[in-house]
Structure formats: C-alpha cells, structure tokens
Amino acid sequence: MIRIGDLLHEVAEVKRLSGIALAVVLLVGVVFAVVRGRSDEAGSPDLETVRGVIGSEKLAFFADRRVKDAFARHGLRVEVDPAGSRQIATSVDLDRYDFAFPSSAPAAEQLQRARGAARTYAPFSSPMVVATFDPIVELLTAQGVVRQGPGRYRVFDVARYLELTAVGTRWDQLPANTDYPARKNLLVTTTDPRDSNSAAMYLAITSFVANGGVVSSPDAEAKVLPVVGKLFLEQGYTQSSTDGPFEDYLSAGMGKTPLVLAYEAQFVDRVVRGDSTIRPGMTLLYPAPTVLSKHTLVPLKPAGDKVGELLTGDPELGELAATFGFRTADPRYFRQVVEEHAVAVPDTVVDVVEPPSYETLERMLEAIAKQY
Amino acid sequence: MIRRVLVGVLAAALLAGCSSDPATPARPVGDPRPGVLRVLAGSELADLRPVLDEAAKATGVTVELSFTGTLDGAESVANGQAEAGFDALWFSSNRYLELLPDAAKRLGTPTRVMSSPVVLGLPTSKVEELGWSGRRVGWAEIAEAAGRKAFTYGMTDPSTSNSGFSALVGVASALAGSGSALDAAAIASVAPRLKDFFAAQTLSAGSSGWLSEAYQRRARGEDPGPEVDGLVNYESVLLSLNASGLLPEPLTLVYPNDGVVTADYPLTLLTSAGSDARGVHERLSEYLRSPDVQRRISEVTGRRPANPQVALGDRFAVRDLVELPFPGTGAAVDGLVTAYFDQLRRPSRTLYVLDTSGSMEGDRIDGLRQAVIGLTGADTSLSGRFSRFHGREQVTLLPFSSSPREPLRFSVTGDAELGQIRSAAEGLEATGGTAIYSSLRRGYDVLRAQAADDPDRFTSIVLMTDGENTSGDAFPAFAAFHSGLDPAMKGVPVFPVLFGESANDEMRQVAAMSGGKVFDARGRTLAEAFKEIRGYQ
Numbered sequence: 001m002i003r004i005g006d007l008l009h010e011v012a013e014v015k016r017l018s019g020i021a022l023a024v025v026l027l028v029g030v031v032f033a034v035v036r037g038r039s040d041e042a043g044s045p046d047l048e049t050v051r052g053v054i055g056s057e058k059l060a061f062f063a064d065r066r067v068k069d070a071f072a073r074h075g076l077r078v079e080v081d082p083a084g085s086r087q088i089a090t091s092v093d094l095d096r097y098d099f100a101f102p103s104s105a106p107a108a109e110q111l112q113r114a115r116g117a118a119r120t121y122a123p124f125s126s127p128m129v130v131a132t133f134d135p136i137v138e139l140l141t142a143q144g145v146v147r148q149g150p151g152r153y154r155v156f157d158v159a160r161y162l163e164l165t166a167v168g169t170r171w172d173q174l175p176a177n178t179d180y181p182a183r184k185n186l187l188v189t190t191t192d193p194r195d196s197n198s199a200a201m202y203l204a205i206t207s208f209v210a211n212g213g214v215v216s217s218p219d220a221e222a223k224v225l226p227v228v229g230k231l232f233l234e235q236g237y238t239q240s241s242t243d244g245p246f247e248d249y250l251s252a253g254m255g256k257t258p259l260v261l262a263y264e265a266q267f268v269d270r271v272v273r274g275d276s277t278i279r280p281g282m283t284l285l286y287p288a289p290t291v292l293s294k295h296t297l298v299p300l301k302p303a304g305d306k307v308g309e310l311l312t313g314d315p316e317l318g319e320l321a322a323t324f325g326f327r328t329a330d331p332r333y334f335r336q337v338v339e340e341h342a343v344a345v346p347d348t349v350v351d352v353v354e355p356p357s358y359e360t361l362e363r364m365l366e367a368i369a370k371q372y
Numbered sequence: 373m374i375r376r377v378l379v380g381v382l383a384a385a386l387l388a389g390c391s392s393d394p395a396t397p398a399r400p401v402g403d404p405r406p407g408v409l410r411v412l413a414g415s416e417l418a419d420l421r422p423v424l425d426e427a428a429k430a431t432g433v434t435v436e437l438s439f440t441g442t443l444d445g446a447e448s449v450a451n452g453q454a455e456a457g458f459d460a461l462w463f464s465s466n467r468y469l470e471l472l473p474d475a476a477k478r479l480g481t482p483t484r485v486m487s488s489p490v491v492l493g494l495p496t497s498k499v500e501e502l503g504w505s506g507r508r509v510g511w512a513e514i515a516e517a518a519g520r521k522a523f524t525y526g527m528t529d530p531s532t533s534n535s536g537f538s539a540l541v542g543v544a545s546a547l548a549g550s551g552s553a554l555d556a557a558a559i560a561s562v563a564p565r566l567k568d569f570f571a572a573q574t575l576s577a578g579s580s581g582w583l584s585e586a587y588q589r590r591a592r593g594e595d596p597g598p599e600v601d602g603l604v605n606y607e608s609v610l611l612s613l614n615a616s617g618l619l620p621e622p623l624t625l626v627y628p629n630d631g632v633v634t635a636d637y638p639l640t641l642l643t644s645a646g647s648d649a650r651g652v653h654e655r656l657s658e659y660l661r662s663p664d665v666q667r668r669i670s671e672v673t674g675r676r677p678a679n680p681q682v683a684l685g686d687r688f689a690v691r692d693l694v695e696l697p698f699p700g701t702g703a704a705v706d707g708l709v710t711a712y713f714d715q716l717r718r719p720s721r722t723l724y725v726l727d728t729s730g731s732m733e734g735d736r737i738d739g740l741r742q743a744v745i746g747l748t749g750a751d752t753s754l755s756g757r758f759s760r761f762h763g764r765e766q767v768t769l770l771p772f773s774s775s776p777r778e779p780l781r782f783s784v785t786g787d788a789e790l791g792q793i794r795s796a797a798e799g800l801e802a803t804g805g806t807a808i809y810s811s812l813r814r815g816y817d818v819l820r821a822q823a824a825d826d827p828d829r830f831t832s833i834v835l836m837t838d839g840e841n842t843s844g845d846a847f848p849a850f851a852a853f854h855s856g857l858d859p860a861m862k863g864v865p866v867f868p869v870l871f872g873e874s875a876n877d878e879m880r881q882v883a884a885m886s887g888g889k890v891f892d893a894r895g896r897t898l899a900e901a902f903k904e905i906r907g908y909q
Contacts, residue, residue, distance in 0.1 A: 049647065059481065063654065079647065079650060081480045081481070081641075081643045082480065082481055083477075087476075087477060091473065091476075091477045092477060096643075168552070182630070182631065182694040183510070183546065183549060183630035183631065183694075184552075184630075184631065184694065184696065184697060185552050187552075192470075195476075230552075233552070233553070233700065234552030234553060234697075235552070235553060235697060235700070236545075236552065236553020236554065236697035236698050236699050236700040236704075237467055237470075237471070237553065237697070237698035237699055237700050238700065239470070240470055240476060244482075247484060247678075248695075250680040251484070251487075251677075251678055251679065251680040252487070252634070252693075252695065253692055254692055255692040255693045255694045255695060256634075256693070256694070256695035257695075275681055276680075276681050277679075277680040277681055279680075372700055372701045
C-alpha cells in the first residue's frame with residue numbers, strides 16, 4: 001500500500017537526486033511498461049506472444065480463431081502485421097518482429113542471407129492466377145488471350161496479352177465490346193512492384209515470355225524492361241498488398257478490376273468459406289506460363305522458429321492452411337479441401353516456370369521503380 | 373534506493389493511468405486504454421457516429437475519433453507523430469498515404485468499411501436541358517458543356533478535401549484518355565480541356581460540409597452569391613441532400629461512363645499499435661463488416677457497402693462503376709494539384725482587410741505578420757505548400773487603423789511577388805484606432821476597380837480585427853451600404869476572423885450577409901486560421 005504522501009516524497013527525491021530529466025525518462029519508461037503490461041492482460045497471460053510481419057494474403061489465416069486456438073495449444077499467441085514482401089525486405093523495421101513470412105522463395109532467401117537466419121520453412125505454396133468475370137473471358141477469348149489449356153482449365157495466354165499491351169490497347173477499342181467499353185487500358189490489375197511479392201511474380205512471368213526464357217543476363221534485362229515496365233507504370237497507383245486488389249475484385253467488381261492478379265489461394269479460400277463473395281460469373285484463369293509463390297517463413301528470433309516448425313509439422317495447422325486455399329507441402333490436405341468444396345481448380349498446374357534469381361528480379365524491379 | 377524510487381514512480385504512473393487520461397496536443401484522445409481504439413480520422417467519418425455508438429454496445433469497443441485534414445493527417449503519419457497518439461487511421465482513402473514511403477511503412481491491417489464515388493449532381497431540369505437524361509455521358513462531354521458555361525457547379529479545394537481531390541484526379545485521368553495513369557506530360561496535354569471544366573466552378577470550399585450548406589442556401593436564394601447549378605461531391609452527400617427535402621429541386625446524379633474515383637474508407641491499424649488495440653481493431657472490423665451492420669451503415673451514410681456479400685440498395689442507380697486509374701507517384705499528384713491552382717482553375721482575387729491598430733501591438737501584430745508570411749511559401753508542411761498564394765492570384769493587403777491605409781496590390785506570377793508580399797507583411801506596424809467598417813467599404817472600392825478590368829475570378833475578402841469599431845462608419849451604416857451593393861459585389865463572401873476582443877456578433881452578421889463564413893483564431897494562431905481560409909478563396 002502506497003500513500004500519496006510517500007509517493008510525492010519519492011518523486012521529489014528523484015528530482016533532488018538525479019534531476020528532472022531522469023524523472024521524466026523514468027516516468028515515460030514506466031508508463032510504457034504499464035501500458036504494455038495492461039495490454040497483455042487482455043489475452044491469456046500464459047501464452048507467449050510471437051510477432052511476425054507477413055504477406056497480406058496470409059492475414060486471414062493468422063486471424064482465424066481455429067488457427068489462433070491451434071497456436072494457443074502450443075503456448076503461442078501469434079500477432080501479425082501485413083506488409084508487401086519487398087517492404088519486408090527493405091523498409092520494415094524487422095527488430096519489432098520474431099519472424100518474417102514473405103510470399104516467395106527469392107525474397108526469403110535474401111532475408112535469410114541478410115539476417116543470418118540458420119534455416120527457413122516453406123509450409124505451403126500457391127500458383128499465380130488471374131481472376132476475372134465471364135463477359136471479360138468472352139472478350140478475351142475472341143482476342144486469343146484466353147484459351148483452353150492442357151488440362152480442364154482455361155489459360156491466360158501471356159504472349160498474346162503482351163501483343164495487345166505493346167500497342168496500348170484500350171478496352172473500348174476491342175471490337176464488338178458492349179460489356180466493358182471502359183476508356184482505360186487493357187491491363188491486369190497488380191500490386192505495386194516496388195513493394196509486393198505478387199507483382200514481382202507477375203514480373204517473373206511476363207519477363208520470361210518477353211525474353212523467351214528465364215531472364216539471366218543484363219542484355220536480356222535491357223531487352224524486356226520496355227515491354228514489362230509499362231504493365232505496371234500504366235496502371236498508375238497500385239496497392240501495396242495483394243489483399244487490396246482482390247477485395248476490389250470481390251466488392252467493386254468488373255468496373256474497377258476486370259482482371260486481377262491473385263494467388264490461387266485467395267480465390268479457393270473464398271469458395272471454401274462459402275460466404276457468397278464468389279458469385280456466379282467469377283472465374284479463374286491460369287497464366288501460361290505461371291509461377292508458384294512459395295510462402296517461406298524466415299525466423300528472426302528463436303520464437304519465430306517455433307511458428308515455422310508448427311506450420312510445417314503440425315497436422316492441424318496443415319489442414320487449416322489447406323482450407324485457406326494453400327497448396328500444402330503434404331498435397332493430401334489441399335486435395336481433400338478441393339474435393340470437399342468442389343472447387344474448380346486443377347490438381348496439378350502445368351507450364352510452371354522458375355522466377356529469375358533474386359538479384360536479377362531485384363535489378364529489374366529497381367529499374368521499373370526508377371521510372372515512377 | 374533506486375528500487376524505492378522506481379516503486380514510487382510506478383505508483384504515480386499507475387495512479388495517472390487510472391484517472392481520466394489527460395488529452396495533450398500529441399494525444400488529443402488520450403493514452404491507450406483497454407477497449408478503446410484511438411483513431412485519427414477525416415471529418416467525413418463524423419456521420420458514422422450512430423453506428424459507432426451501436427458498435428460500442430455490441431462489442432464493447434469505444435472508438436475515439438480525432439479529426440484532421442487529409443494532408444495534415446498524412447504528414448503526421450509520415451513523421452511519426454500519429455503513432456504517438458493513435459492506434460489507427462480512418463480517411464476516405466489510403467492512396468495518398470501509400471504514395472509517401474514514410475507513411476506507407478506505418479500502415480497495418482486495413483478494413484474497408486464502405487465506399488462512395490465522386491460524381492456530379494445537377495438539378496433534374498438542368499440535366500434535361502443539357503440533353504443528358506436517360507443516357508450516360510463521359511467527362512469530355514461534361515467538360516465541353518462546362519467550358520461554354522452551360523451549367524455551373526461547386527467543388528471543394530483539392531488540397532484540403534478528398535472529394536475535390538478525387539474529382540480533379542478523375543476528370544484529368546479521363547480527359548487524358550490514354551487509359552493509363554497521369555504523368556506530367558499528360559497533364560500538360562489536357563490542360564486546355566481541364567480549364568474548360570473548371571471554368572464552370574463558381575463555388576469553392578475547404579470542406580464538403582460547408583460546400584453542401586452554401587449550395588443549399590444559394591439554391592433557396594438565402595445567400596447573396598450567384599446561384600450554383602450543381603455540386604461535384606460524393607454520391608453519398610448528394611443522395612443525402614436529396615433525401616433531406618431541403619432542395620427546391622432534386623438533383624440527378626451524373627455518373628460519367630468513362631469512370632470515377634471512389635473513396636473506400638479503410639479503417640487502418642498503425643503498425644505501432646499495442647496488443648490490446650490490435651484485438652479491438654479486429655473485433656470492431658468484424659462487427660462493421662458483418663452483413664447487417666453493412667446494411668445499416670449504407671442506410672445511415674448513403675455510402676455503398678464494402679462487404680461483397682451485401683447487395684446494393686435500390687437508391688444506387690448505377691451499380692458497376694469503372695474506376696479510373698490514380699496517379700502512381702506523389703510527384704504526379706503534387707504536380708496535378710499545383711497545376712490546378714496555378715493554371716487550371718479560375719484564378720482568385722483575394723483581399724485582406726487587416727487591423728493594424730494600437731491594440732495589435734506586440735505578439736498580435738507579429739502573429740499577423742507571420743500569418744501572411746506563411747502564405748508566401750514560408751510554411752513548408754505538406755498542406756502549407758498548397759496553401760501559399762497561387763500563380764495568377766491577385767492579392768491585396770489593406771491595412772487599417774483610424775482609417776484605411778493605402779492598399780498594397782500584388783499579381784502573383786512567381787517568387788518575386790511572393791517576396792514582395794513577405795516584405796509588405798514584415799512592414800506592418802501597429803498604431804492608432806480601429807475603423808473596421810470604413811476600411812471594409814474601402815475594400816469594395818478596390819475590388820470594384822479590379823473587377824472592371826477582369827471580372828472572372830473567385831473573389832473574396834478576409835476581415836481580421838482584434839477589437840471593437842472605434843472610428844469611421846458604424847456597423848448599421850455598413851449594413852445599409854452592403855444591402856445597396858450591386859449583385860456581383862454583394863455576393864463577394866467575407867471571411868471574418870475572430871481574434872482578441874473582436875465584436876463577434878457583428879462579425880457573424882458580416883459573414884451571413886455576404887455568404888461568407890467566420891473563422892475562429894482565438895484558440896489557435898492567426899496563421900492556422902489564415903491557412904484554413906485558403907480552402908474557400
């Protein structure tokens with residue numbers, strides 16, 4: 001029990017002994033500690049809080065009650081902030097976090113090197129897709145951009161698409177287009193190439209096509225940049241996380257985002273939720289070729305390793321990841337979810353290419369960033 | 373010893389924490405508290421209060437909103453000040469914030485709550501007269517009609533209000549017509565057609581709310597200014613105006629078929645937020661996005677639901693809107709706003725009637741000098757850069773004491789004139805009595821002479837005085853003079869600044885009779901008030 005009198009006496013003593021400055025510093029520090037302490041009481045006191053910075057497309061997974069419970073059973077409370085994968089590698093203050101969970105292997109490898117992490121964890125992956133609407137599919141089929149692929153699924157022919165973008169084709173210039181005569185360029189909506197992994201994956205796809213193979217030399221970089229740079233620059237403002245444009249696709253619809261680059265998992269997740277956000281007429285195209293986004297966790301502090309190990313090894317979390325549409329390291333989980341919810345996605349995606357090396361990708365992204 | 377000291381300080385801190393958290397300039401809504409989300413917000417969010425009160429009952433989460441302008445808000449996020457006092461942000465859009473790297477990196481989870489496109493509202497009869505009823509028109513046709521003054525409209529200042537900003541971006545992107553995002557070259561190429569569009573803008577305002585009120589007053593003939601046909605504003609504001617029943621004729625909403633710019637109101641956590649605020653944000657987001665609450669939000673605010681599970685209500689006549697591309701860089705946005713002020717919009721004629729009587733001596737006259745100097749480019753904040761005197765602007769300083777002094781006239785073309793205004797402001801000295809109304813009358817003579825040569829300008833008067841009228845005409849004489857003015861002069865809005873011991877009632881009457889607005893500088897600096905007035909000039 002502390003009486004006010006003692007208290008004032010103590011404070012006075014501090015001032016006398018060490019000066020006002022110290023008192024202020026102490027007070028600020030203690031208030032901070034008190035505020036933090038108080039906040040922690042909001043949850044269960046026994047859990048260890050682990051903080052991560054993640055690609056936004058995994059936000060729903062980490063926010064899910066079942067996922068939180070699964071972590072809690074292992075003594076963890078995982079708190080996450082979303083950020084673009086390149087932001088994670090460049091501008092984010094990583095000291096605030098126990099782990100980083102970008103959405104591609106190259107970004108993770110770079111982080112691992114930069115932070116000297118002993119290992120990484122790759123619990124799941126997802127191919128890049130283009131989400132669109134039936135009237136757009138019809139328009140683009142007539143243009144030869146959409147065609148039947150090798151499996152039962154339809155593909156988005158990137159080479160033909162690049163022919164249209166090369167001449168700055170606008171939607172209202174497509175013949176017999178009454179469904180979407182918008183006075184804007186025919187472009188896939190992506191995220192910001194300066195921040196986000198999905199945009200980097202899109203660059204991997206389009207640069208492969210423009211070059212006729214993986215870009216691996218400065219000459220090839222110089223050759224493809226004018227072709228692929230405009231795919232981003234002409235969109236103008238782009239959001240920094242893949243969640244944004246996909247939400248637009250779902251809520252604002254065709255008017256805002258007739259074609260949106262997404263992770264397959266984002267679409268599957270919505271179908272599995274059965275929340276009627278995927279309406280009739282919404283459809284998936286697989287770019288030919290496409291790339292796989294390998295979600296890779298990089299531990300920054302020992303607590304981060306625990307999350308990585310659980311995501312890779314815990315069957316419950318594996319099954320949950322599949323319900324969020326991720327293709328799990330153990331393919332059974334994903335297959336089961338697809339069958340159960342009758343999701344129209346191929347069991348295997350063919351025509352998958354590898355992204356360029358981190359350095360090449362980074363140099364191309366830098367070159368595009370300079371043009372903004 | 374150290375331990376005892378720490379215990380004492382700790383107890384003091386605990387006691388402080390248990391009492392009501394005192395608000396400070398850095399923390400206008402207090403310290404972090406369990407169950408409270410402290411939100412830095414755009415003023416448009418005020419209409420969500422009933423929903424937030426219901427949210428508090430349903431979820432136990434209290435939302436404390438503190439309002440600020442888009443640019444000031446963006447600046448405080450970028451320089452880290454926002455983190456010190458807030459857990460989250462809630463503006464009409466995060467687009468501008470994301471163009472500032474220092475702001476973008478502090479943005480955490482966004483929850484989009486609702487949306488509203490910026491469109492044109494015109495009286496139904498006007499839409500028929502223009503031949504636009506029953507068909508969709510594009511921005512080019514709208515700009516062409518505006519260029520020949522087939523209609524007039526009011527719009528907010530793009531540097532202080534998001535609806536004006538969105539309209540500017542929308543019309544510029546659409547007219548550029550390349551289909552891709554704007555850059556400096558594209559802006560230059562469409563400048564003539566943009567000038568056409570802005571030629572019909574006859575009313576400007578620093579806030580959406582005041583614009584809408586002034587528009588209603590003019591439509592009902594309660595304001596002396598010229599009638600304004602329509603408004604460029606959020607769909608939600610226009611729908612609410614129609615629903616209010618206060619307009620003599622309902623507005624028809626014109627949705628340009630080549631696209632619009634839409635506000636999407638993301639409730640965005642700051643990455644600095646503590647664990648409790650994170651939990652609270654998640655709980656609140658879930659509540660706000662639930663289908664029933666989404667329908668309620670749409671009903672209360674006239675905005676569109678963000679949750680794709682919720683169907684659009686019937687009053688949203690046009691459902692699938694094309695979204696125009698938004699510029700990809702801060703430089704392009706700044707370039708567009710600068711071009712708007714310096715080249716595109718109708719230029720301003722701005723008269724400052726300034727009290728330099730003896731009572732202004734000391735801090736007050738110095739504050740006045742700084743207020744004027746701030747508008748010459750000395751204020752380098754984000755918002756300050758756009759509130760400086762603009763290219764083509766006619767600025768007149770009319771200092772007065774016992775009688776009006778010689779008016780100091782400037783035509784701004786560049787830094788040279790800004791320097792002259794700065795020197796003139798530095799030369800203001802406080803001495804003598806206070807002849808408010810004789811000096812204000814003199815101001816009208818100055819404006820009449822200027823208008824004779826060049827009538828087509830946004831014209832307004834700022835009246836700053838710190839006391840009662842002590843010499844020259846009394847207020848009744850001025851009121852009689854004002855009622856006898858010709859319509860053009862009568863409609864010049866006067867913006868009185870309440871300061872010191874100014875006669876507030878008379879100042880309010882001057883604002884009312886001229887269709888102006890009173891600005892209060894008693895709790896802040898004159899510089900802040902002068903800067904706010906820029907949005908209305």
